Amino acid sequence: MAQSAQRIFHDDRAEHRDHVHWRARAFGPDARPLSLTIVNLSPHGLMARCDTELAEGTRIRVTLPVVGVVVAEVRWSLGGRIGGRFGQGIDRASYYEMLAAILRP
Template sequence: MSYQFSSIVRATAVDTDRRTSDRDEVHYRARAFGPDAQPQTLLIVNISPHGLMARCEHPFAEGDRLRVMLPVAGAVPAEIRWALGGRIGVSFDHAVDLASYYELLAQMLKAG
């Protein structure tokens, strides 16, 4: 019986955080273009090669598509995975390659 319980707990813990990599803390203002193609300002607070979390005033919704303008990487197509209280979690369509990511991160940290 305890085996079944521990399996359920393990499965739940895995399901709660599906990130594929750790995030780097930043404080970087970026432009994004949403479904209406209007420019929006994002304050990126953490980022990884696979996505980011940002604060924004625009009421984006889960599933909205974005193009996020990032240093080095340019316009990165992405999907909003969650939106809550002025914050959004964004998943990039394709991971930023590591060499570009480290250069991008260096520029973000220098600017912030």
């Protein structure tokens, strides 16, 4: 397998992700609402199911509990899922407070 093809399948992200199921209020670059269900989070990004096709590099706004609106850049999009990197990371204290609010029954 070519080295570039290996990179496609290799996930070298070291940061832990927390699995969640959170229907977030989100908006695309045209300010239209997006149907977004976050399935995992870290202080620096998210993975979500999204009904709208979003190109890599698209910036979306996502409303999260505790931290409010964050901007995420779509890093990849495949089969109704997207991976987004936050423009600015969430500090650990706020992240864990947000995570507790999301996971609260």
